[in-house]
Amino acid sequence: MTREPARTAIRLADGRELLYFDERHGIDRSAADLRSIGPIAVHSELRHDPLVDEWVIVAGHRQERTHLPPSDECPLCPSRPGYSTEIPAPDYEVVVLENRFPSLIDPGRCEVICFTDDHGAAFADLSHERVRLILDTLADRTKALSGISGVAQVFPFENRGEAIGVTLHHPHGQLYAYPFVTPRTLRMLDVARAHRDDTGRDLFADVLAAEEHAEARVVVSGENWTAFVPESARWPVEVHLYPHRGVPDLAALDDVEREELADLQLDLFGRFARLFGSPMPYIAAWHQAPTRVGRDLLRLHLRLFSMQRAPDRLKFLAGSESAMGVFINDLVPEETARRLRDA
Amino acid sequence: MTREPARTAIRLADGRELLYFDERHGIDRSAADLRSIGPIAVHSELRHDPLVDEWVIVAGHRQERTHLPPSDECPLCPSRPGYSTEIPAPDYEVVVLENRFPSLIDPGRCEVICFTDDHGAAFADLSHERVRLILDTLADRTKALSGISGVAQVFPFENRGEAIGVTLHHPHGQLYAYPFVTPRTLRMLDVARAHRDDTGRDLFADVLAAEEHAEARVVVSGENWTAFVPESARWPVEVHLYPHRGVPDLAALDDVEREELADLQLDLFGRFARLFGSPMPYIAAWHQAPTRVGRDLLRLHLRLFSMQRAPDRLKFLAGSESAMGVFINDLVPEETARRLRDA
Numbered sequence: 001m002t003r004e005p006a007r008t009a010i011r012l013a014d015g016r017e018l019l020y021f022d023e024r025h026g027i028d029r030s031a032a033d034l035r036s037i038g039p040i041a042v043h044s045e046l047r048h049d050p051l052v053d054e055w056v057i058v059a060g061h062r063q064e065r066t067h068l069p070p071s072d073e074c075p076l077c078p079s080r081p082g083y084s085t086e087i088p089a090p091d092y093e094v095v096v097l098e099n100r101f102p103s104l105i106d107p108g109r110c111e112v113i114c115f116t117d118d119h120g121a122a123f124a125d126l127s128h129e130r131v132r133l134i135l136d137t138l139a140d141r142t143k144a145l146s147g148i149s150g151v152a153q154v155f156p157f158e159n160r161g162e163a164i165g166v167t168l169h170h171p172h173g174q175l176y177a178y179p180f181v182t183p184r185t186l187r188m189l190d191v192a193r194a195h196r197d198d199t200g201r202d203l204f205a206d207v208l209a210a211e212e213h214a215e216a217r218v219v220v221s222g223e224n225w226t227a228f229v230p231e232s233a234r235w236p237v238e239v240h241l242y243p244h245r246g247v248p249d250l251a252a253l254d255d256v257e258r259e260e261l262a263d264l265q266l267d268l269f270g271r272f273a274r275l276f277g278s279p280m281p282y283i284a285a286w287h288q289a290p291t292r293v294g295r296d297l298l299r300l301h302l303r304l305f306s307m308q309r310a311p312d313r314l315k316f317l318a319g320s321e322s323a324m325g326v327f328i329n330d331l332v333p334e335e336t337a338r339r340l341r342d343a
Numbered sequence: 344m345t346r347e348p349a350r351t352a353i354r355l356a357d358g359r360e361l362l363y364f365d366e367r368h369g370i371d372r373s374a375a376d377l378r379s380i381g382p383i384a385v386h387s388e389l390r391h392d393p394l395v396d397e398w399v400i401v402a403g404h405r406q407e408r409t410h411l412p413p414s415d416e417c418p419l420c421p422s423r424p425g426y427s428t429e430i431p432a433p434d435y436e437v438v439v440l441e442n443r444f445p446s447l448i449d450p451g452r453c454e455v456i457c458f459t460d461d462h463g464a465a466f467a468d469l470s471h472e473r474v475r476l477i478l479d480t481l482a483d484r485t486k487a488l489s490g491i492s493g494v495a496q497v498f499p500f501e502n503r504g505e506a507i508g509v510t511l512h513h514p515h516g517q518l519y520a521y522p523f524v525t526p527r528t529l530r531m532l533d534v535a536r537a538h539r540d541d542t543g544r545d546l547f548a549d550v551l552a553a554e555e556h557a558e559a560r561v562v563v564s565g566e567n568w569t570a571f572v573p574e575s576a577r578w579p580v581e582v583h584l585y586p587h588r589g590v591p592d593l594a595a596l597d598d599v600e601r602e603e604l605a606d607l608q609l610d611l612f613g614r615f616a617r618l619f620g621s622p623m624p625y626i627a628a629w630h631q632a633p634t635r636v637g638r639d640l641l642r643l644h645l646r647l648f649s650m651q652r653a654p655d656r657l658k659f660l661a662g663s664e665s666a667m668g669v670f671i672n673d674l675v676p677e678e679t680a681r682r683l684r685d686a
Contacts, residue, residue: 043675049575050550052530056575057663057671060678067656103663103671157662165659176663183668187395207393232390232399285666303666313410316508317660319500320400320446320519323628323646325526328400328446332386335403 003255005094005136012086014039016098021137023093023129031079031088044105046179054183057103065101067167071119076170078117092117093130094137099174107150109177113137114170121171122279123158124269131262135250138175138286139258143251145177146291153178153185153290156250161281163314164307173284181290185298188287192297204299208242217337220267222260227268229337234327236309237275237282237336239268241302248289249300268304271343280308346598348437348479355429357382359441364480366436366472374422374431387448389522397526400446408444410510414462419513421460435460436473437480442517450493452520456480457513464514465622466501467612474605478593481518481629482601486594488520489634496521496528496633499593504624506657507650516627524633528641531630535640547642551585560680563610565603570611572680577670579652580618580625580679582611584645591632592643611647614686623651 006022008029014037020029044059066075075086087095095114102110115123115134126134138156145154158173159166181189192203199206211217211228219227219239227241241264247253253261273279283305289298307315309330320326349365351372357380363372387402409418418429430438438457445453458466458477469477481499488497501516502509524532535546542549554560554571562570562582570584584607590596596604616622626648632641650658652673663669 047575047676049573049577050546051534051573052527053534055669056577057669058575058675059671059673060675155662155667157666159661164661165657166661174662176667176669178667178669184395185667187668191394191396203393230392230394232392232401234392234399283662283665285662287666305665314508318502318508319498319517319626319628322626322648323500323630324498324519324521324528325530326398326400326519326521328402330402332401332403333390 003136005133005140007140010088012088012097013037014100016100018087018095018097020089020092021094021096021133021140023133029089031090033084033088034079035084040100042102042105044103052183055180059103061101065167068162068169071169074119074168074170076112076114076168076172077119087114087117094133096137096141096175104176104178107148108179109145109148109151109175111141111145111175111177113141113156113173113175115173116171119170122269122273123160123171123284124266124273124279126171126266128262128266131265132258134173135253135258135262138173139250139253141175142249142288145175146249146251148177150179151177151291152181154249154288155182156286156288158282158284160284161279163281164283166281181293185287185290185294189290189294189297192294196297202246202299203297204242204301205246208244216334219271219337219340220264222264224257224260225264227264229333229340231333233305233329233331233333233336235305235307236315236329236331237272237280237340238303238305238333239272239340241265241268241304243300246296247300248295248298250286250288252300265302271340272304272306274343275339276308276311278311280306281314282306346479348476348483350483353431355431355440356380357443359443361430361438361440363432363435364437364439364476364483366476372432372435374433376427376431377422378427383443385445385448387446395526398523402446404444408510411505411512414512417462417511417513419455419457419511419515420462430457430460437476439480439484439518447519447521450491451522452488452491452494452518454484454488454518454520456484456499456516456518458516459514462513465503465612465616466514466627467609467616467622469609471605471609474608475601477516478596478601478605481516482593482596484518485592485631488518489592489594491520493522494520494634495524497592497631498525499629499631501625501627503627504622506624507626509624524636528630528633528637532633532637532640535637539640545589545642546640547585547644548589551587559677562614562680562683563607565607567600567603568607570607572676572683574676576648576672576674576676576679578648578650579658579672579674580615580623580683581646581648581676582615582683584608584611584647586643589639589642591638591641593629593631595643608645614683615647615649617686618682619651619654621654623649624657625649
């Protein structure tokens with residue numbers, strides 16, 4: 001059993017759902033959305049790529065989405081007298097809302113999760129309690145979205161930094177509920193299935209054991225989690241955080257695992273922020289098992305990575321990566337692990 | 344039969360090979376490399392990613408590579424009195440040389456191809472004759488590199504524009520001779536093989552026929568080639584150029600196909616340069632069949648794409664693309680095709 005945060009659902013003026021998640025129960029979250037906004041025209045479709053048998057999302061309406069607004073027009077800050085934002089309340093802890101410019105529509109769904117009402121904060125600045133609340137919220141949303149008929153995989157992630165195309169600075173993450181299993185996940189399932197057929201063993205347990213045995217690439221570890229730079233890291237700075245127990249998704253984590261995870265996440269994000277002297281752009285991606293298949297094959301793990309390769313240099317995906325899928329990493333994983341341990 | 348350009352090989356001061364390709368025979372290309380440069384320490388290794396069964400290149404020495412030098416220190420310009428570059432001659436047409444900072448080493452190989460000695464030019468500015476010479480050069484190099492024992496696939500490409508991380512402005516492309524078949528190519532081979540088993544037909548012929556029949560996404564076409572925005576385009580601006588004949592690589596093209604290809608390439612690159620009013624960054628990627636397997640399954644094609652989605656906006660690969668392999672395209676392929684036809 002895990003404790004349950006307070007959860008209050010409201011509807012925004014255009015019909016979208018918004019959920020407040022609070023540590024304390026009993027806070028009044030009834031403030032109404034006073035804006036007169038109607039539904040936007042959403043044109044999103046899935047197209048099949050016949051050359052590789054994968055789905056591509058074509059979402060023409062997103063071209064018009066909000067792009068780096070000035071901070072006094074941030075749509076994810078709380079509403080204030082005279083200025084109504086996406087969030088009607090005058091303050092909040094964690095908020096989840098349906099994306100106004102979704103990439104995925106029925107049966108898929110795109111949600112935004114606001115980590116704090118402090119516009120200038122970063123994930124690494126949050127308190128342990130807040131990170132724990134975020135984890136409980138992501139677990140809640142994973143369970144809820146997994147229950148939608150037609151949703152095949154739930155993907156919680158955070159894009160951080162203008163260098164990777166973030167269009168809103170307010171600290172937030174997102175959840176994509178895909179109506180198909182994603183290409184990377186399908187690939188991992190194929191490999192994990194073949195590994196089990198060949199050896200009788202779990203692929204993720206074997207990778208974790210090999211990294212723990214090698215030691216050279218481990219960054220931090222605890223009773224229930226280990227973080228390491230993978231031997232074959234694709235990105236200049238890349239860390240994988242594995243639970244020691246084979247669980248399919250965030251909803252399956254117990255209280256003890258969530259508590260330690262909150263600490264280790266803060267530790268890792270702090271190391272990322274300090275590595276090059278100033279905070280770097282990153283993507284934090286939660287790999288979860290699909291909702292219906294392969295739940296005994298794919299272990300939950302966080303993949304935290306940055307395209308920054310030096311204080312003033314970014315790694316770009318050029319011909320080899322973008323066209324052929326072959327990554328070239330200019331940083332040596334063992335060296336990156338050492339620098340992260342020292343950071 | 345295709346005509347053969349003049350081809351002169353020399354060795355640079357550090358032992359690397361350099362080849363001049365000239366339209367006319369008899370030009371003196373004997374100028375020696377006068378620099379006192381020794382071999383650089385190259386630390387490149389292939390690492391296996393156990394989660395997806397793919398190879399990643401770790402190349403620590405590349406961190407020190409030449410980065411956006413001022414134009415009077417360009418290493419790809421011809422040498423001049425008092426300043427020796429990578430190219431000893433005082434002028435040249437097309438030059439191929441081994442990369443001083445290679446991602447791949449024995450049995451792989453990385454080559455640079457200089458398109459012109461005019462530092463300020465772009466591919467779209469070249470003459471028909473020069474593009475034809477470049478194609479003959481790429482065909483020559485494809486054949487030569489394919490003959491190296493251990494080389495599994497030859498990939499000619501051009502990265503253009505600082506926005507995608509180009510480190511040298513001089514107009515040039517590259518050739519990667521991979522010691523393995525790349526992930527995207529393996530995937531296309533699997534799909535093409537399954538398509539042949541299911542239908543008895545060729546996947547690329549069927550895709551081409553479907554695009555020609557649909558018409559809406561065709562940009563330009565000729566007797567031997569058709570260029571279209573694929574129905575499931577991943578990038579904001581993406582064009583695929585297919586030969587009508589099923590050939591595995593550039594070396595297999597005949598004289599008539601090369602002549603028309605030179606015209607169509609110039610036409611396409613010109614449309615890319617005009618689309619948003621100013622030249623945009625792009626990747627031009629030649630997909631060729633592997634050197635030893637699947638040569639009857641994978642048809643040669645050019646994939647030309649840009650991450651630019653508006654005159655002042657770039658598409659970034661964020662969480663969905665980078666972590667899950669799910670691309671979201673904000674531009675609708677039929678609309679992009681129309682704009683390219685009008686450009």
